[in-house]
Amino acid sequence: MSGQVMFVEDDEALRFATVQALELAGLTVRAFAGAEAALAALPADFDGVIVSDIRMPRIDGLQLLARLRAIDADLPVILVTGHGDVPMAVAALRDGAFDFLTKPFATDHLVATIGRALERRALVIENRRLRAALDAGDDHPLIGDSAAIVRLRATIARLAAADLDVLVEGETGTGKELAAVLLHRLGPRRGRPFVAVDCSALGEEGAADLFGHAADSVAHTRLSRTGAIAASSGGTLLLDAVDALSPAIQAALTRVIEEREVQPIGAERAEAVQLRVVATSRDDLAQAVAAGQFRADLYHRLAMTRIALPPLREREHDRLLLFVAFVDQAREALARPDYAIGEAERQHVLSHGWPGNVRELRNYAYACVLAAEDRPDSAPQDLPSQVAEFETRVIVDALRASGGNVVRAVELLGVPRKTLYYKLARYGIDPDAFRRA
Numbered sequence: 001m002s003g004q005v006m007f008v009e010d011d012e013a014l015r016f017a018t019v020q021a022l023e024l025a026g027l028t029v030r031a032f033a034g035a036e037a038a039l040a041a042l043p044a045d046f047d048g049v050i051v052s053d054i055r056m057p058r059i060d061g062l063q064l065l066a067r068l069r070a071i072d073a074d075l076p077v078i079l080v081t082g083h084g085d086v087p088m089a090v091a092a093l094r095d096g097a098f099d100f101l102t103k104p105f106a107t108d109h110l111v112a113t114i115g116r117a118l119e120r121r122a123l124v125i126e127n128r129r130l131r132a133a134l135d136a137g138d139d140h141p142l143i144g145d146s147a148a149i150v151r152l153r154a155t156i157a158r159l160a161a162a163d164l165d166v167l168v169e170g171e172t173g174t175g176k177e178l179a180a181v182l183l184h185r186l187g188p189r190r191g192r193p194f195v196a197v198d199c200s201a202l203g204e205e206g207a208a209d210l211f212g213h214a215a216d217s218v219a220h221t222r223l224s225r226t227g228a229i230a231a232s233s234g235g236t237l238l239l240d241a242v243d244a245l246s247p248a249i250q251a252a253l254t255r256v257i258e259e260r261e262v263q264p265i266g267a268e269r270a271e272a273v274q275l276r277v278v279a280t281s282r283d284d285l286a287q288a289v290a291a292g293q294f295r296a297d298l299y300h301r302l303a304m305t306r307i308a309l310p311p312l313r314e315r316e317h318d319r320l321l322l323f324v325a326f327v328d329q330a331r332e333a334l335a336r337p338d339y340a341i342g343e344a345e346r347q348h349v350l351s352h353g354w355p356g357n358v359r360e361l362r363n364y365a366y367a368c369v370l371a372a373e374d375r376p377d378s379a380p381q382d383l384p385s386q387v388a389e390f391e392t393r394v395i396v397d398a399l400r401a402s403g404g405n406v407v408r409a410v411e412l413l414g415v416p417r418k419t420l421y422y423k424l425a426r427y428g429i430d431p432d433a434f435r436r437a
Contacts, residue, residue: 003118004048006041008032008064009080010056021107027114035059039067046075047125049098049117051110054081054088062092069096074124076117080105089390102393104412106400123343127324141178143325144318148310152179159305160186165257165277167242167302169284170309173359176280177240179307183278184236192235197228200244207249211256212264229262233273242279242302243288247295254298277302312354312361322358323349326365339369392427395420404431 005027009015015031022029028048032038035052036059050068054061061079068075076098081089089100098117101110142153159166160183168176177196184194197210212227229237239245245253256262257277263270279302281288286303288294312319324341331339345368354360394413402408409431410417424431 003027003114004046005029005114006032006038006046006048006050008035008038008050008052008056008061010034010053018107018110022111022114025107025111027111035061035064035067038064042068042071045125045128046072047121049076049078049114049121051078051080051114054079054092054100062088062095065092065095065097074121076121078110078113078117090387100390100393102397104401105397109397109400119343123341123346126320126346127341141182142175143322144315145321146310146315146317148315149318152307152309155307156182157186159183159307161188162305163187163189163276165302165304166279167285167304167306168278168280168309169306170280170282171311171355171357172282173357174309174311175358176282176309177238179309180236180238180240180278180280184238184276187236187276189235189276193232194236194238195228195232196238196240198240200241202245202249207252208265210249211252211262214264214267224264227262227264229256229273229275230264230271232275236276236278239277239279239302241282243281243283243285243294250295250298254295254301257298257301312357316350319349319354319361320346322361323365326362327369329362330366330369334366334369336369336372339372341368388427391423392429395423395427395429399429399431406431 005022007015007019007022007029009018009031010033012033015033019029019031030041032041034056038050038052039059050064052061052064056064059067061081065077065079068077073096077096079089079092079097079100080103081092081100082103089102092100098120099113101113140153142149142156144150156179166180166183168179170176180196181194184190202210208225208227210227210229212230213225215224239253256273257275259270260275261270261272285294285299289296289299312322323345327339327341331337348364349361356363395409398409398412401412406417406420410420413420423429
């Protein structure tokens with residue numbers, strides 16, 4: 001185990017023995033005889049753990065806890081207390097202590113508690129680093145610092161200024177629509193219309209939505225209708241999922257892009273349009289052309305320039321950065337500012353394959369915040385429950401220290417043997433489990 005520990009204890013013998021035991025466990029320890037010296041030596045953004053006795057002269061452990069939380073509310077503080085301080089220890093937990101142990105405590109129990117605290121502290125420091133990276137960024141909607149995303153941002157900026165037609169390719173959820181919007185917003189057409197067409201929703205009868213239709217001047221049964229192509233003139237036309245277009249609409253669209261004019265259904269003549277076309281495709285359109293599933297002439301007109309969006313599995317360094325950003329969005333949207341990212345969520349973000357890419361990651365972030373809101377154990381425990389938890393911990397500590405010897409445990413706890421047996425039965429604790437071989 002590695003990590004930094006600040007150990008505050010006014011008993012010199014106990015301080016010396018504990019420091020030796022912690023160093024043997026692989027921890028880096030700085031010892032202090034009082035809270036004043038510990039506070040003076042506390043470095044900014046300390047990445048370790050504070051372990052402190054409660055009963056000390058001048059500044060006691062509870063006062064130290066309050067001062068430390070004023071400096072950094074997420075700093076883990078483990079308190080060491082005597083047997084008669086049950087209400088005090090419960091209050092310390094309520095006031096933000098990470099945990100507490102009772103004297104005499106087993107070294108392995110202290111080491112295990114410090115290990116859990118160090119894991120939490122490391123997670124807090126990592127989250128802060130990620131949020132600092134987000135704050136230090138240029139507020140670009142394409143979040144990330146991987147080489148692929150840095151190149152993508154530069155490519156989008158360059159193509160936006162060039163005002164060319166662009167084919168954006170990438171898997172589901174990689175952000176193709178966002179890339180299309182950025183091509184429009186960062187280019188000279190930013191003040192003109194941006195019209196998006198979901199090509200997967202256009203059947204043969206949906207051609208009028210794209211091309212428009214003229215009024216029926218004979219039967220007077222149909223009014224004229226402006227299609228998406230004409231509506232986007234002067235601005236940008238987004239053909240989302242262009243690979244889903246039917247062959248008939250592909251043929252008609254080829255002429256529009258080639259001639260830059262559109263003829264509404266039923267109209268006698270075509271009308272000029274001033275277009276910038278951005279098309280997105282989930283599949284590789286070149287392969288679709290080779291398979292005879294997409295018109296080659298339309299492909300070559302659309303693919304004047306191409307952008308390929310990387311899948312999330314190839315953006316390892318961006319996953320946590322994106323997750324923190326999405327969690328922040330979810331906390332604001334769901335009014336849960338107290339939600340903190342846990343180690344389980346962090347490991348899932350790093351290990352999952354994310355077939356749904358950024359969209360799936362965003363949904364996971366919202367699900368985490370919602371699950372924390374609905375979790376029954378997120379509510380604070382009542383006082384009897386906290387006392388029971390404390391008593392269980394104290395008894396377990398005593399049994400560990402005595403090797404499961406009930407007579408010795410009774411001496412350590414300072415209670416009648418009958419009381420201890422009652423507590424053992426009540427909390428389901430078996431002394432035999434602590435006996436040394």
